[in-house]
Amino acid sequence: MSNTKYIGALDIRATTVRFHILDQEGNTVASSAEKFRLLHPQPGYVEIDPDMLWALVVKVMWDTFTESGISPKLITGLGISTQRCSFTTWNVKTGRHFHNIITWEDLRANNLVKQWNSSYQTRGLRIGSRLIYTFFRAQRYLLMSGFKCTNAQITLRLLWALQNVQELQDEAKKENVLFGCIDSWLLYKFTGRHMTDVSNAAATGLFDPFHMNWSTVMMSILKIPRGIFPKVVDTSGDHFGVTHRNIFGVEIPVCCSMADQAASLFGSGCLNAGDLKITLGTGTFVNMNSGNKLHTSLSGLNCVVGWRIGSELVYMIEGAWNDIGSIVEWAKQIGFVDQLAETVDIANSVDKSAGVYFVPAFSGIHAPINDYTAAAGFIGIGPTTEKAHMVRAMLESIVYGIVLSYEVIGRETYHFRERIRVDGAVSANDFVLQLLADLTGLRVERATNTEKMSILGVAFVAGLHCGVWKNKEDVYKLRKVGKIFTPNIENKMRYLPMINHWKEALERFGRWYTDLN
Known part of the structure; x- marks a missing residue:
């Protein structure tokens, strides 16, 4: 037992806290998980109680130690993966939070998003950046020329909090406020340090990926106090510190903190430029490792940091649709299906969707269309339409959305690809894959x-830092493939006209809420 090295991996997902203990072969030897409740105090508001989340994290970790009999002192290092862009603020003196965690799904800043995107200030920023790029060809100005606020970014939700939470306003004037996403909140509770890694910072909309630090431009425009932001550090290292002894009885080194999609990219073995993975979970995330090159996209793709480990800086291109998990849950709620697994048989019970198309736009249509006023719905329903046709159309829409992002990545990059690696709950669906x-x-x-x-x-990043594994080649060998799906060219040719009809459906459902008002 004394020669065994264990790595702890904590993962905060959309509604779940998970903790795994892994051995040197990359196998999970013990794990626990519990769901937490999302709060909806008003329509469009989606929150998490920070104290409840912290208590649940400690409980899940203790449950794993207790049930497995593995002592916390045997954990060589801890890695933390968290959902991105869900944040809170707290008092630097007392550690007490000013408001609940405002999650990435929250829409309370929707009016601010509309106002800022149509404001003269934002338009001026785009026009000015385009002119500067014309003369100097600097990529950062090309990126700014397509600047647009979204609800998924933290930017305007943080501004909303600063404008609407009175105690936060008052303490900000006294410089008593700290801001952080879930990763920063947990690090603060674990170690007392106020920091974030580059992968979490880069997803916020408040980070300058060229200077690799918080954007002074965005802070100045929005008048957000600079002193509230955490220190930006590498994805792995000793800088995170150790857990307070009074939590687990020993000090566990925190060796890695990483945004969930970046962690998934690394865990999927996408370690080289051009490697592609897709996560099919609460949302769909199409991610490509773009190496040490920051890709500037005017199509709405997100260009963020995957990880920075010492001298290695890896960027990541991302196309995201937020509504995949919502589609599945909605289908359960209205009685279309009981479980995701049965949708495969239902979809295959008919050989086509018979002219029925589904637009998965509960939160709008994402890149490359970028229409957040679009509506969700079916089109093409007739008197002979069966439930199977509608279920099949819903599953097809998941893939169609991925194809839109994939096509943009193909146009904007030049890497050769031969495979896609997939994960997430919906990836268990053979029809979709x-x-x-x-x-x-x-x-x-x-x-x-x-x-x-x-x-x-x-786990891999933490283990590499603390010496459980020597190099990335060692951890790459540990990834296990369950099933491989090979392409059928005949089926592709059959689907080409249907994809074009689906794109027409997107146009029909576009700008629905703008036109309605």
């Missing part, structure tokens, strides 16, 4: 454990 292989023409590889990639990612 086979259609994905057919329409992209790429081999689709599903891992043996579809829910574990972010866990593996932070």
Whole structure:
């Protein structure tokens, strides 16, 4: 037992806290998980109680130690993976939070988003950046020329909090406020240090990926106090510190903190430029490792940091649709299906969707269309339409959305790709993955454990730092493929006209809420 090295991996997902203990072979030897409740104090508001989350994190970790019999002192290092862009603020003197965690799904700043995107100030920023880029060809100005606020970014939700939470306003004037996403909040509770890694910072909309620090431009424009932001550090290292002894009885070194999609990219073995993975969970995230090159996209793709480990800086291109998990849950709620697994048989019970198309736009249509006023719904329903046609259309829409992002990545980058690695709950659906292989023409590889990639990612990064593994080649060998889906060119040709009709459906449902008002 004394020669065994264990790595702890903590993962905070959309509604779940998970903790795994992994051995040197990358196997989970013990784990626990519990769901937490999202709060909806008003329509469009989505919150998490920070104290409840912290208590649940400690409980889940203790449960794992207790039930497995593995002492906390045997944990060589801890890695933390967290959902991005969910934040809170707290008092630097007391540690007490000023408001609940405002999650990435929250829409309270929607009016601010509309106002800022149509403001003369934002338009001036875009026009000015475009002119500067014309003369100097600097990529940062090309990126700013397409600047647009979104609800998913923290930017205007933080501004909303500063404008609407009175105690936060008062203490900000006294410089008593700290801001952080879930990663920063947990690090503060674990170690007392106020910091974040580059992968979490880069997703906020308040980070300058060229200077690799918080954006002084955005702070100046929005008048957000600079002193509230955490220190930005590497994804792994000794800088995170150790957990307070009174939590687990020993000090556990925190060796890694990482955003969930970056962790999933690493855990999926996408370690080289051009490697591609897709997470099909609460949302759909199409991520490509773009190496040490920051890709500037005017199509709405997100260009963020994957990880920075010493001298290695890896960027990541991302296309995201937020509504995949919502589609599945909605289908359950209205009685279309009982479980995700049965949708495969239902979809395959008919050979086509018979002219029925579904637009998955509960929170708008994402890149490359970027229409957040679009509506969700079915089109093409007739008197002979069956439930199977509608279920099939819903599953097809998941793949169609991925194909839109994939096509943009293909146009804007020049890497050769032969496979897609997939994870997330919806990746257990064979119908979706086979259609994905057919329409992209790429081999689709599903891992043996579809829910574990972010866990593996932070475990591998933490373990590399503390010497459990020597190099990335060692951890790459530990990834296990469960099933491979190979493309069928005949099916692709059959689907091409249907994809074009679906794109027409997107146009029909576009700008619905703008036109309605």
